[in-house]
Amino acid sequence: MKLSKSGGTTRPPFRPDLFTVEAYKAGKLVELKPLGSGSFGSVMMVEDRTTGSRCALKRIDMRQLSQRKRAQALAEADMMRQLVHPCICGFYGSFIDADIVHIGMELCSGGTIDSWIESRRGASLPSEVILDCFLQVAAGLRHVHRRKVLHRDIKASNIFLSRRKAPPAGLEMNESE
Structure with missing residues (x-):
C-alpha cells in the first residue's frame, strides 16, 4: 500500500525491456542502496x-524457500501486475535470474507510516490526517479484495509514503527526514 494526497497516479510507463535478465546483466539497472528487507526478501x-x-527492486531468493513459499513468491509478481490503483505501489516488471525473483516496483521514497510516526517522537496527529490515511488504506484494500486477493500482512511498516505527490495534509516531510 502507499499513501499520497492526489487520487490520480502519474507512474512512469511500464518498461518491460528494463525488467529482463538480459537488461539486468547488461547493467541497465544500477543498484544505489538497500531499502529494507522482510520475510520474503530484500529491496534495493x-x-x-x-x-x-x-x-x-525486490529480490526473493527462492533457494531457501519451501515449495509452498516458492509458489507464493511467484504468485506475488503475477498479483502485483494486476493491482493498478493510486493507493498501491506500482508494478513495473519481473524476471527470474539464478533462482532469485526480481520484482520492479514504484519507489515510495517517503518511508513507511511506521517510520514516520516514530520520527514524530510522540507528537499527536490531527484527526483529519488520521482519517485521510485510513481512507487511502481502505481504498487500496478494497481494490485488492475486489480482485479476491488476501493481504495477510497489513501493518504500519508495510504502508509506504510517496514523495512524488503531496502526502495527506499534516504528513509533510522535509528532505532531511
Missing part, C-alpha cells in the same frame, strides 16, 4: 542507467 533502490528514473 535502483536507477535506470538511460533515463535516471528510480524504482524499487
Whole structure:
C-alpha cells in the first residue's frame, strides 16, 4: 500500500525491456542502496542507467524457500501486475535470474507510516490526517479484495509514503527526514 494526497497516479510507463535478465546483466539497472528487507526478501533502490528514473527492486531468493513459499513468491509478481490503483505501489516488471525473483516496483521514497510516526517522537496527529490515511488504506484494500486477493500482512511498516505527490495534509516531510 502507499499513501499520497492526489487520487490520480502519474507512474512512469511500464518498461518491460528494463525488467529482463538480459537488461539486468547488461547493467541497465544500477543498484544505489538497500531499502529494507522482510520475510520474503530484500529491496534495493535502483536507477535506470538511460533515463535516471528510480524504482524499487525486490529480490526473493527462492533457494531457501519451501515449495509452498516458492509458489507464493511467484504468485506475488503475477498479483502485483494486476493491482493498478493510486493507493498501491506500482508494478513495473519481473524476471527470474539464478533462482532469485526480481520484482520492479514504484519507489515510495517517503518511508513507511511506521517510520514516520516514530520520527514524530510522540507528537499527536490531527484527526483529519488520521482519517485521510485510513481512507487511502481502505481504498487500496478494497481494490485488492475486489480482485479476491488476501493481504495477510497489513501493518504500519508495510504502508509506504510517496514523495512524488503531496502526502495527506499534516504528513509533510522535509528532505532531511
